[in-house]
Amino acid sequence: MRQLSFLRVVAIAIFLTMALWSSALAQVRTNLPPQQRRPDPRDTIPVPAFRFEPPVAPLAALGRSMLLPGWGQAVLGRRVTGAVFVFWEGLTLTMTLKAAHQLNFQEDTDAETVDDKRDEVQDWLVLLVFNHLMSGMEAFVAAHLWDFPTELEARALPGGRVGMGLSLYWSAPGLKVN
Secondary structure, three states: OHHHHHHHHHHHHHHHHHHHHHHHHOOOOOOOOOOOOOOOHHHOOOOOOOOOOOOOOHHHHHHHHHHOOOHHHHHOOOHHHHHHHHHHHHHHHHHHHHHHHHHHHHHHOOOOOHHHHHHHHHHHHHHHHHHHHHHHHHHHHHHHOOOOOEEEEEEEOOOOOEEEEEEEOOOOOOOOOO
16 A cells, blocks of 8 residues: 555656756746947947056056066056065065164174064065055056046145146047137
8 A cells, every 4th residue: 555655656756857847948038138239330439548548457567566676667667656665675675684684683692682683584574565566556546547537736826835636638429628
């Protein structure tokens, strides 16, 4: 009796599986995107470039400047900024090596100021790493703002004072400025 009910359950399960399987195969998938045709080139209007791409991608500029501070800035045409990062890199690297040499000398002579010199070496190393990070971030932002139209001007203000101004130029369709 038990075997008969078990066989009956298995037979019903197989029958339902086959019946549902065949109906599942007959389903039409509706989540497919519609076929898109290519536009005829004669029907399209050429659109001017909204944005001019930088000479190097932002992540590439970031990587270059983190590897060698100033490299990403040089590729982007920001030579003064790159020179500042290169100068600071040379200064911090020189001072790190100098402080490390002095630390080795003080450790050999058992000087009392070994802990202070060790702190100085760590301080210069932190500034060296900070220069790499700042150079990379500056190159990343400069690559994103590659075609941002700004001009920084210094002008004489009334009363003999000097002021700084930032000029932004843009155009909007249908906007007339006199």
